[in-house]
Amino acid sequence: MSQRHSQRTPKISRMNSAENANKIFSEEQVVEQKVDEGDDRDVDFHEIEGSLHMINWQDCLAQLSSDIIEYQSNAEASDWSFMKPAIIQYLFTICIRLRLPNEVRYTAALIFNVYMRRQIMQLYQFLEDQDMSAAQKSREWEKIETNAERQIPLRLLSAVQISSKIHSYHDSLSSRQVVNCLRSLSLPYTLSAVQNSEIRVFRTxxxxxxxxxxxxxxxxxxxxxxxxxxxxxxxxxxxxxxxQHVLVVLDVCMINHADLYDKFMARRPRNNFSAKDDPAVVLAKFKWDFLMLSISVIQTAILCVIGRSCLPLISKVLVKILHCDERNCQLLHESIVEMIEERR
Structure with missing residues (x-):
């Protein structure tokens, strides 16, 4: 994405995430009552039934690794442009208050980020192709920016709705619930508008x-x-x-990913990059490496729960399981610890 394009993204950081997210749940009619049938329970690490059989472990990990390689091969400098702390905290608050399964909020955040980035790039390219003066294009872009910012609550809830259907259909967010949530923010979207938004986000x-x-x-x-x-x-x-510690640490990492990876890159040797490498693209590729992130998050959780005694051995097992660079995992783990210490 060009520098000009990066300057023309909606100013979404101005959102008051805590105030707006809490306002969504200030009225009783927002959340429909539902019977808890246990679909949203946490992972049971003691239960063998339903667990992935050992003979399928390598296939499962190979597929995860293949997906990440695909993300990294298509990585661009602007990939994480809309993962702003205020936005992610806003989205996480919605998911937690709606008691959606844990997986929903992480996938929803990534869906929203991918949608917004592609949508803005498409609108930008459309505007660039028009036979207009620079001044006219600037005025039109201001309108596009304002409209995109105004629709952020709708797009966020559409991302949550899609994610909830992927991970747990029983606990999925209905279109009627989305309408009620938006009305609590004085945003009178119709049921049809909410359904069209869900389709548009999923298609994009x-x-x-x-x-x-x-x-x-x-x-x-x-x-x-x-x-x-x-x-x-x-x-x-x-x-x-x-x-439980993994969930907390991962929340912190996702909300503050920009700060986290700045610390990580500062710890890495500078001579590891060639002159032709775009630093922003290299950074985006590291952010897409969820295998490395997962190891570092688990290391941090184990450090909090068990301590340092077994951490070196456990770290080696994790690196062997997920086939990651041990040094990079250690540097990211140290960056997570540093970031958490700064926020205590």
Missing amino acids: IGHKPPESPLTVCETAIKILAYSMRKHGWADDSKFDMIW
């Missing part, structure tokens, strides 16, 4: 939602649990606590 992302980093974390912990039990590195009572 190519009907292929990005893989969630939590999926990689869950898969890695399931496999890691086998080794940890075998070597006596943790008793069964620790796994639930490790999982």
Whole structure:
């Protein structure tokens, strides 16, 4: 994306995430009552039934790795332009208050980011192709920017709606719930408008939602649990606590990803890049490496729950499981710890 384009993105950072997200739930009629049938329960690391069989572990990890390689091969400098802290916190608050499954918020954030980036690029290209003066294009872009910013709550909830249907249809967000949420913000969208928005977002992302980093974390912990039990590195009572810490750490990493990866890049040797490498593209590729992120998040969670005693051995097992660069994982883990310490 050109420098001119990057200056013409909607000013979404001005959103007051906490105020607006909490306002969505200020009226009783917003959330429809539903019977809890257990679809949104957390991962049970003690339950064998329903778990991926050992013979399929490598196939599952190979598919995850293949998806990430595809993301990285298509990476561009602007890939994470709309993953602003205020926006992600706003979206996470909605998902948590609606009691949606944990996976929903991470996939929804990525869906929203991909949609907004593609939509803005398409609008920008359309405007550039018009036979207008620079002044006319500037005025038209201001209108596009204003309209895109005004529609952010609708697009966010559409992303949540799509993600909720992917991960748990029983717990999915209905179009009527979305209408009620928007009305609580004095945004009178009709049911038809909400349904059209959902279709538009899904079509714009190519009907292929990005893989969630939590999926990689869950898969890695399931496999890691086998080794940890075998070597006596943790008793069964620790796994639930490790999982809860993974969720917290991953939330912090997703909300503050820009700060996190700035710290990570500062720790990396500068001579690892060639002169022709675009630093912004290299950074985007690292951000798409959910295998590396998952290892670092799990390392941080284990550090909090168990301590440093077994961390080096566990880290080696994780690196072997997910086939990642051990040094990069360690640097990202150190960056996460530093970032969390700064926010305590």
